[in-house]
Amino acid sequence: xxxxxxxxxxxxxxxxxVTIVAGLWNTEIAEGLLAGAHRALAAAKAEVTEVRxxxxxxxxVVSKAALDNGADAVVALGVIIRGGTPHFEYVADAATSGLxxxxxVTGKPVGFGVLTLDHEQQGLDRAGLPGSTEDKGxxxxxxxxxxxxxxxxxxR
Ligand code: DLZ
Numbered sequence: 001x002x003x004x005x006x007x008x009x010x011x012x013x014x015x016x017x018v019t020i021v022a023g024l025w026n027t028e029i030a031e032g033l034l035a036g037a038h039r040a041l042a043a044a045k046a047e048v049t050e051v052r053x054x055x056x057x058x059x060x061v062v063s064k065a066a067l068d069n070g071a072d073a074v075v076a077l078g079v080i081i082r083g084g085t086p087h088f089e090y091v092a093d094a095a096t097s098g099l100x101x102x103x104x105v106t107g108k109p110v111g112f113g114v115l116t117l118d119h120e121q122q123g124l125d126r127a128g129l130p131g132s133t134e135d136k137g138x139x140x141x142x143x144x145x146x147x148x149x150x151x152x153x154x155x156r
Pocket of ligand 1: 023024025054055056057058078079080081082083087088091
């Protein structure tokens, strides 16, 4: 995910129930994404629940369960760093296509905050940490809330 052109949006998410589903791999970057998502959702006044999953592969099934059980939107966070095995492609593809399907099948938004990286420094630059140039956890949270608001308008 490159940050060029990413919008920062001021939103009123009062009354929205948002679940953050966060992977545990690559702790420092993952915690930065999580903190950024919390900051953005607090600013939007959304009601927040946090659920941890082992890795990015588990994001889709838990995101779907959250949406099937009352969440208005999910923010899915994960960090996948390219290694020397094909695991990177498998895990990244499973998370990306799985989360896309979850959004379409449930008709509810999934903010996509899964970083797919060549190396750790790219993640540190994007994780909303001191010294980061981007805040992808916050961006994913803002996208989820903005999409939930858009869907509410359309379905009114
Ligand atoms: C197995 C695996 C590997 C190799 N790399 C990552 C990664 O970089 N980021 C991540 O979130 N998860 C990784 N995983 C774990 C899988 O997502 C999953 O948790 C396990 O395969 C167990 O199902």
